[in-house]
Amino acid sequence: MSEVKILVACAAEPTLSTVLEKVCQVSEKSGPFDCIVILGPALNDVKDEIPVKMPVPTFFTNGSKLVSDEAGSISIDENSTLLNGIGIYQLSNGLKIGYLTGDENYLxxxxxxxxxxxxxxxxDGVDLLLTYQWSEAIAHGxxxxxxxxxxxxxxxxxxxRxxxxxSEKNKFTELNPFQWNETSSITRFLNIAEYGSGAKWAYAFSLSLGLNNDGLKIDNLSPNPYLQSNGKKHRLEEESTRLPSNIKKFRQILPEKCRFCFSNPDVEDHLIISISEHAYITAAKGPLTMPHGQMDFSGHCLIIPIEHRTKLVADTNDITKTPTYTxxxxxxSKLVKMNFEKFQMSTIIFSINSENSVHFHKQVMPIPNYLIGKFVPALDRQVxxxxxxxxTNAKLNFKxxxxxxxxxxxxFINDPQNNYxxxxxxxNSSQPPKVYVASFDVSKRIDLQFGRRVVAFMLHLPKRVKWDSPVCKQSxxxxQNEVTLFQKSFKDYEFEKLV
Incomplete structure (x- = not known):
């Protein structure tokens, strides 16, 4: 882990020479900086000479208009680079800069x-994001x-980070940092005023590369404005509902409206991998896991009872004797065997057994065998x-x-009163599994993404926590290709009789 020093300033074309001279002076006194960023409409043409020879890598953005028809990074001289339009730029020290500039029509x-x-x-995300405009979530306040x-x-x-x-050239704004639930990562937003406005036009800071804020205690966190704006837009997600038990709406969803029931005319049957008499396997919508090694498909799938069940409970005194459970x-067992024998993958299976669910199911996720030892620390962290x-979440204590x-x-599982x-x-496929169970108060909110959060942390895939995240979406x-590849590997196990 290394620490870099960064200076960010804002200039317009008439003040560029003055600003560069001043940041060079600051660099001599308070640096050296590892890089300098100049925001704002400082350049008029990519062929313009930089009026001051910069001592360290310096990056210019293009304000609200493109300086060149070519989007991306454009080298101007030895230490000066234009970040024009959109792109990702990574320095040799690992610092990663994302940039999104240009007028609204271009964007x-x-x-x-x-x-x-x-x-x-x-x-990986980025360390710095440079934009001209504010986001709607930030501008809302x-x-x-x-x-x-x-x-x-x-x-x-x-x-x-x-x-x-x-875009607010006469105002310096620095908001309190806010946190992302999926990863515990922290984001800080700043608007840098333009030089000559009378407001703060430069900002220096240090950044530890590779540190994702886990374990850091930050006292001045504010609510995440990007999560707040979605607070009333919950959709039915992959796992279950998370409404309190006194809200009956989701508990009354009929099979013809359930995304997992064959009686629903809109069921996505192209995701189905295998069907038995009482259960079926479907590829996960928005898979968390990704192809790894010899496994050329994600391997993330769901095991779903054909009967519309909100909760898996015993019809008799022993749930293990029911046809659905069997x-x-x-x-x-067949999926576990396939994962290990064909791909040397361990398997994690997660489920929420709750009377507030829409349709019970299990999520099955293959994990590289060398990472399975990280499960307990990842679980403890998420708890x-x-x-x-x-x-506001239900308290969890796994046994x-x-x-x-x-x-x-x-x-425990034969007690119909338990929600867990x-x-x-x-x-591997030869030893009995370890089982971790946490019961919860059904009147409390539960985190639908809890299982995915644990596995995403193990796999270092923080952006894939939510199934409907843009990075998880598939055409x-x-x-269909995922299902075809899955079926090709599973066919050797699908009809195998297990003792």
Whole structure:
């Protein structure tokens, strides 16, 4: 982990020479800086000479208009680079800069290309995001700046550690940092005023590369404005509902409206991998895991009972004797065997068994065998975030059982009053799994993404926590290809009789 020193300033073309002289003086006294960033409409033409020879790598943005028809990074001289339009620039020391500049018309016309470019940064994000405009979420609390929606989308994709804008040229703004639930990463927003405005026109800071803020205690955190704006737009997600039990709406969803029921005319049957008498397997919508090694598909799938069940409970005194449970367990065993024998992958299975769910199911995720030892620390970390940082969430306390034949475990799952989250961890296909179960108060909110958060942390894939995140979305053609590859590998196990 290395620390870099950065200086960010804002200049217009008439003041550029003065600004560069001043930042060089600052660099001599307070530096040396590892890089300097000049925001604002400082350059009129890419062929213009930089009036001052810069001692360190210096990056210029183009304000609200393109300096060149060519978008991307353009070298001007030995230490000067223009970041024109949109792109990602990574320095040799690892510092990663994302930039999004140009007028609203340019951004609107190129929105698909912009989102496609930045969605490729799903695993790493950026250290700095440079934009001309503010986002709508940030501008919502401002009386002057309007903000544009595309900036919101880019910020959500990249979760930058620092976001700098400069459209409010007469005002310096520094907001309190805010946190992203998915990763615990921190973002800071600043608007740098233009030199000569009378407001603060330069900002110096240090940044530790590779540090993602985990474990840091920051006292002045503000609510995340990007999460607040979505607070009333919850959709049915991959796992279950998270409404309190006194709200009956989701508990009354009929099979013909359920996304997992065959009686729904809109069911996405192109995702189906295998069907048995009482259960079926479908490829996960917006998979968390990604192709790895010899596994050329994500491997993330769902095991779903065919019968519309909000909760898996026993029709008799023993749930393990029910046909639905038996079919689901058979599929589970075959998937575990395929993952390990063909791909040397361990398997994590997560489920939420709650009377407030829409349709019970299990998520099955292959994990590189060498990473499975990270499960318990990842689980403990997420439990801490859930219990300590989210006071409205149901408190979770996981108990470990040695396999599914543990008598205490069987007693627990056969109690129809229990609502619980469960992880089943298969290190390989020959040993019994370890089972981790946490019961919860059904009247409390539960985090639908809890299971994905744990696995995403293990795999270093923070941007893939939510199934409907832009980085997880697949076209129908990509989904169909995923199913074809999955079926090709699973066919050797699908009809195997397991003892």
């Amino acid at each position: 609107r016309q190129n929105e698909d290309e912009i989102l496609s470019l930045f969605s490729k940064q799903e695993n 401002s009386t002057s700046s309007a903000g544009i929606c595309l900036v919101d989308k880019v910020v959500k994709l990249l979760m930058p 620092y976001h700098f804008a400069c 079919d689901m367990e058979s599929y589970e 801490h975030f859930n219990n300590e940082r989210n006071p 470990e059982f040695q396999g599914k034949k543990d008598l205490n475990y069987l007693e 989250l469960q992880f089943t961890i298969f290190e 129908k053609e990509e989904e």
